Amino acid sequence: MVDLELLTELVAFHKYGTLSATAEHLMVTQPTVTRGMKKLEQELGVSLFNREISNRISLNETGLLAAAEAQKLLQAENNFTEKILNFDRLSHKITISSIAPGPIRLIDAFKNQFTSHLELNHQLIKLENILTNLQTLKERLIFTDKEYNTDEVESMYIGIEYIGVGIDKFHPLAQHKSVSFKQLAGLIFLVVQDTGPWEKIIEEHIPAAKFLYQQDLSSMRELSQYSNFPFFYSNLTEETPATFERFSNGNHTKLPIVDKNNKIEFYGTYLKKDRQLIQPFLKHLIQIWPK
Numbered sequence: 001m002v003d004l005e006l007l008t009e010l011v012a013f014h015k016y017g018t019l020s021a022t023a024e025h026l027m028v029t030q031p032t033v034t035r036g037m038k039k040l041e042q043e044l045g046v047s048l049f050n051r052e053i054s055n056r057i058s059l060n061e062t063g064l065l066a067a068a069e070a071q072k073l074l075q076a077e078n079n080f081t082e083k084i085l086n087f088d089r090l091s092h093k094i095t096i097s098s099i100a101p102g103p104i105r106l107i108d109a110f111k112n113q114f115t116s117h118l119e120l121n122h123q124l125i126k127l128e129n130i131l132t133n134l135q136t137l138k139e140r141l142i143f144t145d146k147e148y149n150t151d152e153v154e155s156m157y158i159g160i161e162y163i164g165v166g167i168d169k170f171h172p173l174a175q176h177k178s179v180s181f182k183q184l185a186g187l188i189f190l191v192v193q194d195t196g197p198w199e200k201i202i203e204e205h206i207p208a209a210k211f212l213y214q215q216d217l218s219s220m221r222e223l224s225q226y227s228n229f230p231f232f233y234s235n236l237t238e239e240t241p242a243t244f245e246r247f248s249n250g251n252h253t254k255l256p257i258v259d260k261n262n263k264i265e266f267y268g269t270y271l272k273k274d275r276q277l278i279q280p281f282l283k284h285l286i287q288i289w290p291k
Contacts, residue, residue, distance in 0.1 A: 004077060006040040007070035009033055010048070014059060014067035083136050093117035094281060097125045097133070098143035100196030102161045102236035103266055109240045110288055116281045124196050134271055141278050144269045145197055154275070155267035156282050159289040161236050162262045163198065165189075166252035168228040174253040181205040181259045190214060190223050190231040197264055202232070205261045217242070225249050235290040 013022045013033070023030040037057075041048050048063035059067060094116050098104050104120050111118060125133060125142055133139050134153055147155040165184065167174050173183060185207040191199075193215040203211065212229065214220040224231045224246040233243045233254070247254065268285070270278040 002040070002043055004074065006036050006043070007074055009036045010040060010063075010067050011071050011074060013037065014064070014071075017058075019057070079136060082138075093119050094141055094277065095119045095121065095139045096141045096143070097121035097123070097139045098196070098266075099125055099127060099130075099145055100143070100161070100198060100264060100266075101192065101194070102234050102264075103143040103158070105240055105242075106236040106289070107285065113288065114281065114284060116277075118281075124194050130269065134269070140274050141268055141270045141281070144267050145264050147267050148269050152271055152273075153269060154272050155269040156279065158266045158268050158282060158286055159291075161234050161264045161266060162257070163202075163232045163234045164238070164254055164256045165230050165232055166224065166246060167230045167255050169251060169253045171228075171230075173255065176255065178256040178258040181257065181261060182207060184209060184230070184257075187230055188212060190220060190227070190229045192217065192220055198232075201261060201264075205259065221245055225251070238290065 009022065009026065012025050013019070016022050016025055019030050019033050019037075023033045026033070037049065044066070046062050046066075048059060048066055049057040050060050051057050096104065096107065096118060097120075101122070101124065104122055107114070107118065108120055111120075121139065125139070130142055130144060131148075131150075131153060134142060143158070144155065147157070149155065165179065173179055176183075181202070182205075186209060187206070188210045189202070189206075189212065191202070191211045191213050193213045195202075202209070214223065220231075221242060223229065225248065228251065230252070231246065233246070237243050238254075246252065268278065268282040
C-alpha cells in the first residue's frame, strides 16, 4: 500500500509547483521531498515527473493524474477518520446545530425538559455544510429553513419563528399595538452578530435602517438594557433569561412585528437511519414550540 505521506507530498507539489515551496509548506527539507517523490515513483513503478530541465522538475501527464487521484484518496481517508471519530463521540447523544440561533436558544432554555442527552452547537452552520455535517456525523440534527428529502436525509416540520422589536418606551411607535418592517424605517438597531437568515430579512425589508452588530453577547445585553436603541427578540427567545434581562429595567416596550416577510419556517433535518432517535425528540420540541 502506498504511504499516505508520499501522496500528501505529491498533492502539495502539484499545488505549489516546486520542491522548495513544497518543502516549506510541509515544514520538511527539500531533500526529504526529493527522496519521497523518487520513492513514490519506485512504489508505483511509473515515472511521474519531467526532468529534462536541469534542477527543475514538473509533473508529467501520469503525475498529474496521480496527483488528482491522490487528492481524492486523501480526502476519503480524512472523511473516514472524521466519520469514525464523530460516530464514537455521538453514539450516546444528539448533537444539534442550526442555521439561525432561535431553535438552539429555545432548546437551551428548556433543556431540562428533555430526556435525550443533548449537545448544542451555538455556532451557526452554513447552508453548504448541512448535508456534509450530517453525513460525517458532526451533527445528528440540524435545524434548517427548508425541507430535505434525499436517499439519506429527511426533514420534519417543526414550526415558525417570527421576530418582535424592543423599542424605547418613549418612542412614538411604542404606543402602537404592532408595527410593520416599513414603520421601523430609519432606526438604528442593536443586533447580535450572527443571526443567519434573519440578517438578510431585516436588512432587505427595513428601509434606511442601520444595524450595530454585536459579537459579544454580554455587551449586547448591557447595551440593550442601558441604551435606547431598539433590538429584536423572537417567539423562540422571548422567554429566555437573556431576553428577560433586556426588558428587566422597563426602558423598552415589546412590540410585535406584523409583516408578511416576518417568518422563518424551521425543519429538523437528520439522517434517515437516525429516525428512531431523532423523531421522539422533535415531537417533544413541537409541543413546547411557541406559537
